[in-house]
Amino acid sequence: MNDGPYIAEAAALMGDPARANMLSAMLDGRAHTASELAYVAGVSPQTASAHLAKLAQGRMIAVERQGRHRYYRLANEEVARALEALMVLAVKGARRHRPTGPRDEAMRFARTCYDHLAGRLGVGLTQALIEKRYLEQNGDAFHMTREGEAQLAGFGLDIAAARKGRRIFASRCLDWSERTPHIGGALGAALFRELESRCWVTKPSDGRTVTLTKAGRAGLRDWLDLSLG
Amino acid sequence: MNDGPYIAEAAALMGDPARANMLSAMLDGRAHTASELAYVAGVSPQTASAHLAKLAQGRMIAVERQGRHRYYRLANEEVARALEALMVLAVKGARRHRPTGPRDEAMRFARTCYDHLAGRLGVGLTQALIEKRYLEQNGDAFHMTREGEAQLAGFGLDIAAARKGRRIFASRCLDWSERTPHIGGALGAALFRELESRCWVTKPSDGRTVTLTKAGRAGLRDWLDLSLG
DNA sequence: TTCATACTTCGATCATAAACGAAGTATCGA
DNA sequence: TCGATACTTCGTTTATGATCGAAGTATGAA
Structure with missing residues (x-):
């Protein structure tokens, strides 16, 4: 198995500024509504919805419905670790x-x-x-x-x-x-x-x-x- | 400072299948020529050249010239760690x-x-x-x-x-x-x-x-x- | 029941980036 | 000196994905 495509798949999910903003916000450990995440990502609710669907499909976030609200949070600690590992690079690479x-x-x-x-x-x-x-x-x-x-x-x-x-x-x-x-x-x-x-x-x-x-x-x-x- | 854009920048570099293939190949610790990396990435030398330039600019790889050959290797251990962290997600997310x-x-x-x-x-x-x-x-x-x-x-x-x-x-x-x-x-x-x-x-x-x-x-x-x- | 809110889906637009053929530059061997 | 090789740059094409307006669906409060 060649690792490259799998690494790319995971990395690409984090590689969009809007999605990265959302994931980063979720590092606070809280559940966030789709509207909140749209706001922190600086995109429209429609765009946010598409991004959240992708992150959920890639299993980086988990969603919980409560009435008309959708609450999103990071799926697990490994996502947090990968974000921190990329942040180390970001800081170093600047x-x-x-x-x-x-x-x-x-x-x-x-x-x-x-x-x-x-x-x-x-x-x-x-x-x-x-x-x-x-x-x-x-x-x-x-x-x-x-x-x-x-x-x-x-x-x-x-x-x-x-x-x-x-x-x-x-x-x-x-x-x-x-x-x-x-x-x-x-x-x-x-x-x-x-x-x-x-x-x-x-x-x-x-x-x-x-x-x-x-x-x-x-x-x-x-x-x-x-x-x- | 909002982390999102910086995380996205680092992640986007790894988020292309060709670049990820190259980075993954470089996990072997060896120096690789541009032609070798073009081959493992499955792209033309021109495309490989552009990708390598991006990775170098993002400080994920280091380059060393020897005559007409360019040797590329991972810049540091933090890049390896980030790749491993993404691989953990890739395996888990499948x-x-x-x-x-x-x-x-x-x-x-x-x-x-x-x-x-x-x-x-x-x-x-x-x-x-x-x-x-x-x-x-x-x-x-x-x-x-x-x-x-x-x-x-x-x-x-x-x-x-x-x-x-x-x-x-x-x-x-x-x-x-x-x-x-x-x-x-x-x-x-x-x-x-x-x-x-x-x-x-x-x-x-x-x-x-x-x-x-x-x-x-x-x-x-x-x-x-x-x-x- | 009606209206407001939260969110999703559809369709279209636009920007961006990857791709490579052609051409160029630098290095090296014959 | 010339031809081959390694690699880069230029220009163009193409595919992809992010974006949002409009419309739709589900939920909830009045």
Whole structure:
């Protein structure tokens, strides 16, 4: 089998600016309506509809109908990874200067990646859990230690629930901005949910940047000795 | 900054079947002439020339002139990773049955990934080095232990040389076929070179599949207790 | 029941990019 | 010096896909 045509098929789906805008928006892990996605892609609803059909056919997104609304989200973590891998190339490949704004810095600091935390915060959190020996590295995933299990259960995570299902428990997801991995998988998602429920992090009403609250800063320092500039 | 257009730019370069065929061929780590790449892409030399110019401008490939020949190779490991990430999607996204042939199995068993070993052999080798405590996992890379340094130097690797330069010493490269990482980086490349120089593995005159020789099978069993079916 | 909203489908237009024949340039061997 | 080879550039053709106005379908609120 020659890989080329298959790679091209997957890449071509991401290779249109409108579709890439939509996929990128969906990296926030939320479900989005077709109208919202048309808006972020800057195209008409008819054009958006055609693009979404293609992405669905290529299995990069999943759709859920609720009345007259169609909700779209990324199909799986592999799509997020491929987007991050292409973003690494995009950043590296840039010839012309791409002036960074405050939003860029915010994105580098903390953002969602599908359903878990990315950026300096995501990576810092991951490193802290390793340093505390709550996690160990094991292949393309993390392994939770016995102490880690106790600690994270004590922190409020339903570890048993996170272990259930087919999804990788604690995958490693390469971060385009930090160039080192953050926790993904079911554990990464559960951790993010708990941080949100404690109001240690907040998501804005739209977009992917995540804010670390004062409570979160204090909480992470107390829990993991984690300080971030 | 909105990521979409930049992701699209990188993805679009890979999204043409001819270009994807060329990039995929270059995953073998070799330098290829423009004529060879035209052939594997199934296009005329004029068309190939235009495609190669685009890939070079997008910084996915590097070119080196020798007389009238132009030699092309992948620019860096990040391009290889993005191709592997897209291949993961391509395999996962397939609706129609893609009959696998003996070449597929050979590719799954052992193949080149840029300049290091991928497939069951690459992953098995990596796992064995971890089990022997010659390597430890550390973020998006491997850390070599003191014993590992002795062992791999004893095996013939110039560890000091591998540590020099800007390249990551022992990166982790996600394997599309095994879904778990193999060693990349300077160490991965050095290891592959040493295996070749011992004739434990051989590369065919073209293509990406790698053959594990009888000597290699025996050698890996003796050295690392590694047996592969 | 009617009207508004969300979204899809149809048909047409237009822009873009891949394709290659012909011609050109650079290199190399006889 | 000449002819062959490797590769690039130019110009043209063709196919493809994105785009949206118009119309259609499904859902839901008044």
